[in-house]
Amino acid sequence: xxxxxxxxxxxxxALRRPRLSSxxxxxxxxxxxxxxxxxxxxxxxxxxxxxxxxxxFPFILGILILVFSAMIAWEARPAAPVPAAxxxxxxxxxxxxxxxxxxxxxxxxxxLFSWAWMPFLLRTxxxxxxxMRLSGSTWRAASIAALLFTATVYAIFQLGLRVDLG
Amino acid sequence: MEALLAGLESIAxxxxxxxxxxxxxxxxxxxALPGLTATMGVALLTPITFWLSAQEGMAxxxxxYCGAIPAGGIPAILLNIPGTPASIAASxxxxxxxxxxxxxxxxxxxxxxxxxxxxISVLFLALAAFPIASFGLRFGPPExxxxxxxxxxxxxxxxxNNLARGMLSGMxxxxxSTIGLDPMMAVARYTFGNPEFLDGIAFVxxxxxxFGLGEVxxxxxHPSLEKVGTLSARFGRIWPNLSEWKRMAIPGLIGSGVxxxxxxxxxxxxxxxxxxxxxxxxxxxxxxxxxxxxxxEGLAASTTACNSAIGGAMTTMLTLxxxxxxxxxxxxxxxxxxxxxxxxxxxxxxxxLVYAIILLLLxxxxxxxxxxxxxxxxxxxxxxxxxxxLWSAIVLLSLVGSYALNNSVADVWVMAAAxxxxxxxxxxxxxxxxxxxxxxxxxxxxxxxxxxxxxxxGDWSSILFRPIVAFFLIATIASLAWPFIQRxxxxxxxx
Numbered sequence: 258x259x260x261x262x263x264x265x266x267x268x269x270x271a272l273r274r275p276r277l278s279s280x281x282x283x284x285x286x287x288x289x290x291x292x293x294x295x296x297x298x299x300x301x302x303x304x305x306x307x308x309x310x311x312x313x314f315p316f317i318l319g320i321l322i323l324v325f326s327a328m329i330a331w332e333a334r335p336a337a338p339v340p341a342a343x344x345x346x347x348x349x350x351x352x353x354x355x356x357x358x359x360x361x362x363x364x365x366x367x368x369l370f371s372w373a374w375m376p377f378l379l380r381t382x383x384x385x386x387x388x389m390r391l392s393g394s395t396w397r398a399a400s401i402a403a404l405l406f407t408a409t410v411y412a413i414f415q416l417g418l419r420v421d422l423g
Numbered sequence: 424m425e426a427l428l429a430g431l432e433s434i435a436x437x438x439x440x441x442x443x444x445x446x447x448x449x450x451x452x453x454x455a456l457p458g459l460t461a462t463m464g465v466a467l468l469t470p471i472t473f474w475l476s477a478q479e480g481m482a483x484x485x486x487x488y489c490g491a492i493p494a495g496g497i498p499a500i501l502l503n504i505p506g507t508p509a510s511i512a513a514s515x516x517x518x519x520x521x522x523x524x525x526x527x528x529x530x531x532x533x534x535x536x537x538x539x540x541x542x543i544s545v546l547f548l549a550l551a552a553f554p555i556a557s558f559g560l561r562f563g564p565p566e567x568x569x570x571x572x573x574x575x576x577x578x579x580x581x582x583x584n585n586l587a588r589g590m591l592s593g594m595x596x597x598x599x600s601t602i603g604l605d606p607m608m609a610v611a612r613y614t615f616g617n618p619e620f621l622d623g624i625a626f627v628x629x630x631x632x633x634f635g636l637g638e639v640x641x642x643x644x645h646p647s648l649e650k651v652g653t654l655s656a657r658f659g660r661i662w663p664n665l666s667e668w669k670r671m672a673i674p675g676l677i678g679s680g681v682x683x684x685x686x687x688x689x690x691x692x693x694x695x696x697x698x699x700x701x702x703x704x705x706x707x708x709x710x711x712x713x714x715x716x717x718x719x720e721g722l723a724a725s726t727t728a729c730n731s732a733i734g735g736a737m738t739t740m741l742t743l744x745x746x747x748x749x750x751x752x753x754x755x756x757x758x759x760x761x762x763x764x765x766x767x768x769x770x771x772x773x774x775x776l777v778y779a780i781i782l783l784l785l786x787x788x789x790x791x792x793x794x795x796x797x798x799x800x801x802x803x804x805x806x807x808x809x810x811x812x813l814w815s816a817i818v819l820l821s822l823v824g825s826y827a828l829n830n831s832v833a834d835v836w837v838m839a840a841a842x843x844x845x846x847x848x849x850x851x852x853x854x855x856x857x858x859x860x861x862x863x864x865x866x867x868x869x870x871x872x873x874x875x876x877x878x879x880x881g882d883w884s885s886i887l888f889r890p891i892v893a894f895f896l897i898a899t900i901a902s903l904a905w906p907f908i909q910r911x912x913x914x915x916x917x918x
Contacts, residue, residue: 388815
C-alpha cells in the first residue's frame with residue numbers, strides 16, 4: 258500500500274480554500290517595504306540647490322521596489338484553476354518544515370538574551386546541546402559536541418585572540 | 424618592478440604561506456562537504472583575519488576561496504552531490520565517469536583543470552588589472568554612478584527566470600545600504616534611534632548570517648536536500664594520456680575564457696560560468712551525445728570555467744571595487760577591515776598588496792592541484808560527518824565570529840536577522856547574489872550620483888552625455904532589455 262495516498266478522497270478543487278502563493282507573499286512584503294520607503298523618505302530634510310536631500314535615494318528605491326513587487330504579483334497571478342500543483346517557486350510555504358529552523362532560532366535568541374547573566378562556558382554548551390538534540394542526535398553525541406565545540410571556540414577566540422566572550 | 428618585488432617579499436614569509444595552506448585545507452573541507460560553500464567559508468573565517476596582517480588575512484581567505492571551488496567537484500564526481508553550486512556541471516560528467524570505474528581519472532581532471540583555470544584567469548588578472556585600473560582613474564562621480572548602475576542592471580541577466588525577484592533582491596540590498604548616516608548631509612536614516620546603526624549595517628555579520636546561518640536554517644527545513652549517489656569502489660588511474668590531453672585542451676581553453684569573462688560580471692559566479700561553458704562546449708563538440716554520459720571534454724570545460732571565474736571576479740573586485748561574485752564581495756569587506764579600499768586608487772597607492780594578492784592566487788592555484796590529487800580520498804571520507812554536527816559548528820562559529828569583529832552583541836543580532844532573511848529568501852526563491860551586490864554598491868551609487876548632481880549644478884544632461892557614462896547607460900539598457908528579448912524570441916520559437 259502506498260503510504261502517501263490519503264485514506265479519504267480529496268475535496269473537489271472548487272471546494273478547496275485558495276492558498277496564498279509565495280509570489281503573492283513576496284509581492285505583498287515588497288509592496289509594504291516600497292510604500293514604507295516612499296512615505297518615510299518624505300520625512301527627511303529637503304536638499305538645497307542642486308543637492309538632492311537624504312530622502313532622494315530611498316524615495317527612488319521605494320518606487321522601484323513597488324514596480325518590481327507589482328511584476329512579481331503579476332507573474333504569480335493564478336492563470337487557471339490548477340489545484341494541487343507540484344512544488345514550485347510559487348507554491349505555498351510548507352508550514353511543517355519551518356519548525357526546526359524556528360526552534361533553532363529560538364535557541365539562538367535565548368543564548369543571546371542570556372549573554373549578560375550567564376558565562377560563555379555555561380550558555381554555549383547548552384546551546385550546542387539543544388541544537389544537536391533538536392536535529393535528532395543522541396544525548397551522547399550531543400554532549401560530546403557541546404564540550405568539544407565550546408572548548409575549541411573558547412581556545413581560539415578567548416585564549417588565542419583575546420576576545421572577551423563573557 | 425619595485426612593487427612586484429615588494430609584493431613578492433611580503434608573501435615570502437613563513438606565516439603568510441602557513442595561512443595560505445591552512446586556508447586551502449579549510450577551503451577544501453568547506454568545498455567538499457555538501458551544504459558548505461566557498462562563500463560560507465570566507466564569511467565565517469573573515470572575523471579571524473581581523474587579528475592578522477592584510478597579507479596574512481588575504482592569504483587565508485584566498486586559500487579558502489581557491490580551495491573550496493575545486494574541492495566541490497570531489498563529492499560531485501564521487502557521489503553526484505555538488506559540494507558547491509559551482510560544481511553542479513562537474514557532476515553531469517564526473518559522476519558517470521566514476522560509475523564507470525574512472526573516479527581517479529575524473530578527480531585528476533578536476534584537480535589539473537582547476538589549476539589550469541585558476542592560473543589562466545590569474546594571468547588575465549595580472550595582465551588586465553593595471554590597464555583597467557588606470558582607465559578607472561579617469562572616472563569621476565558621473566562615471567562611477569553609471570558603472571554601479573550597470574552593475575546593478577546585470578542582476579537582471581543573472582537572475583534567470585526570476586528577473587523581478589532578482590531585481591527586488593538587489594533593491595532590498597540597496598535599501599539596506601541606506602541605513603546609517605546619509606553620506607552627504609550626515610542625517611540619520613532608518614537607524615530607529617539605535618546609535619549602533621549610525622555607521623551603517625556591518626557588512627561581514629550580514630554576510631555570515633545570509634550564507635552561514637541562513638544556509639543552516641534552509642538545510643534544517645529540507646533535511647533530505649541532497650540525493651546521495653553511490654560511492655564507486657574503484658578509483659583507477661589518475662593521469663590522462665596524450666590523446667586525452669589533446670581532446671581536453673580546447674574545452675579547457677574555452678572554459679578559461681568563458682569562466683574569466685562570466686566571473687568578471689558582477690553577481691555572476693562560477694556556477695553560471697560552468698553551466699554556460701558546458702553547454703557551449705557541447706554545442707561545439709564532435710561528440711555532443713557523450714555529454715552528460717561521462718564526457719571528459721564536458722568535465723574539463725566545466726571544471727576550468729568554474730575555477731577561472733575566480734580570476735575574473737577578482738579582476739572586477741580589485742580594479743573597480745565591484746564584486747564579481749559573493750566570495751569576492753566578502754573579500755571587499757575583509758580588505759576594508761584592514762583599511763584597504765579596492766578600486767583604481769588601490770593600484771596607485773598600494774601596488775605591492777595588489778601584486779601580493781596576484782602572487783598568492785597563482786601559488787594557491789598550484790597548491791590546489793597538489794591538494795586535489797593527494798587529498799581527494801580523505802576528503803571523500805569527510806562526507807560522512809553527520810549534518811547536526813556541521814549545523815551546530817556553523818551556528819556557533821557564526822555567533823562568535825560576528826561578535827568578535829567589534830565585540831558587539833548588536834552585530835550578533837544583525838547576523839541572526841540576516842540569517843532569518845537568508846532563510847526566507849531561499850524559501851521564496853529570491854536570489855541572494857543581487858542582495859549582496861546591492862549592499863556593496865549602494866553607498867558608491869548614491870554618493871556618486873549626488874556628487875555628480877552637485878558638480879553639474881543639477882543638470883542631468885551634462886551627466887548623461889559624457890562618453891563613458893553614455894556607454895554604460897546603453898549597456899545598462901541592453902542588459903535590462905536582454906531577458907525580455909530572450910523571452911519574446913523563445914515565445915516566437917514555440918509558436
